[in-house]
Amino acid sequence: MIHKFKVPPVTLETFLSRVEEGYCRHKNPYHNNLHAADVAQTVHYMLCQTGLMNxxxxxxxxxxLVAAIIHDYEHTGTTNNFHVMSGTETALLYNDRAVLENHHISASFRVMKDEECNILQNLSREEFREFRTLVIDMVLATDMSFHFQQLKNMKNLLTLAEPSVDKSKALSLVLHCCDISHPAKRWDLHHRWTMLLLEEFFRQGDKERELGLPFSPLCDRNNTLVAESQIGFIEFIVEPSMAVCSDMLESILGPIHSTCKPSDGAQQSISEDAEIDRAKNGSTSSPKRSLKFKIKKPWTACLGENKKSWKEQAARDAELRAQQQQEQSDGAVTTEE
Structure with missing residues (x-):
């Protein structure tokens, strides 16, 4: 990409340093430079290992890749709802709609307007417009308020006999899934990310208490069932998202893969140049044949294992709460006597 779009290495380095500074500005436990790197790496994995890049x-x-890097730039460590309920300047600026996502995009493009950080300086006018439109679409789609409608729209599209998936919508779903993908990774990584995110939520809850606002979901550090919250997040958010994304990728990539050996997964040979050209033009179906192409889904095992671990933790937590309640009850009886 650097050579293709003539990005000066020093400009790229300056841009990335400036972006990292923005991610570290609010000292968030979760939405920081490490989260940006994690999501960017996950997007890169999805592009390469599934064959989506073809x-x-x-x-x-x-x-x-740029959308993944900047998708949470200058995140405040608080949710859109907090901005709206507390009436922040950012909420006023963006009229309470996708407050953070709009800021991430706007602030990032302001960085790229700086000559020292302008990694887009050698794009043509047409390339810049296409680039900007794609980045805006992708980052706005990371707003969780769009989650269920986004999945519903893609599921409905994939039920068609010959679905033609819009690239912007496909890439938006991929970025969204990568953004919420930590439950689909090894337990040690997932558990660490979970604890960091909850600490960020709890800090927001502390601010809400100070402002006299009601607690947002999962933000009361004294009344949040961690294990149960993660079971629900996996079952109702992450698993359905990854399932729809997998179906979408198989619909998109099937026509441009000529072999479908299970052992090859996404590492399969590409069919003739004509099929590649047709796919690059946005077509997701082949008039010649219908391939039952399947991608590897390593995240499925991790999701199952992590959910099992949380259920075991939930059982232990419930047992501990019952024990504590019994001790409190016994103590109250003793006091009365």
């Missing part, structure tokens, strides 16, 4: 132009790949 469906995309170089500019689309470039936009996807």
């Amino acid at each position: 469906w995309l132009t170089d500019l689309e790949i470039f936009a996807t």
Whole structure:
């Protein structure tokens, strides 16, 4: 990408340093430079290991990677709802709609307007417009308020006999899934990310208490059932998201893969150049044949194992709460006597 779009290495380095500074500005436990790197790495994995990059132009790949890097730039460590309820300047600026996501995009493009950070300086006018539109679409789609509608729309599209998936919508779903993917990774990573995110939520809860606002979900550090919250997050948010994303990728990539050996997973040979060209133009179906292409889904095992671990933790927590309640009850009886 650097050579293709003539990005000066020093400009890229300056841009990334500036972005990292923005991620570290609010000293968030979760939404920081490590989260940005984690999501960017996960997006890169999805592009390469599933073969999705073969469906995309170089500019689309470039936009996807940059969107992953900047998707939470200058995150305040508080939710959109907090901004709206507390009436922050950012909420006023963006009229209470996708407050943080709009800021991430706007602030990032302001950085890129700086000559020292302008990694887009050698794009043509048309390339810049396409790049900017893709990044805006992808980052706005990380707003969780759009989650269920986003999944519903893609599921409905995939039920069609010959679905034609819009690239912007496909990439938006991929970035969204990568953004919430920590439960689909090893337990040690997932558990660490969970604890960091909850600490960020609890800090917001502390602010809400100070402002006299009602607690947002999972923000009361004294009344949050951690294990149960993660079981629900996996079952109702992450698993359905990864399932729809997998179906979408198989629909998109099937026509451009000529072999479908299970052992190959996503590492399969690409069919003739004509099919690749047709796919790059946005077509997701082949008039010649229908391939039952399947991608590898290593995240499925991790989701199952992590959910099992949380259920075991929930059982232990419930037992401990019951024991504490019994001790309190026994203490009250003793006091009365």
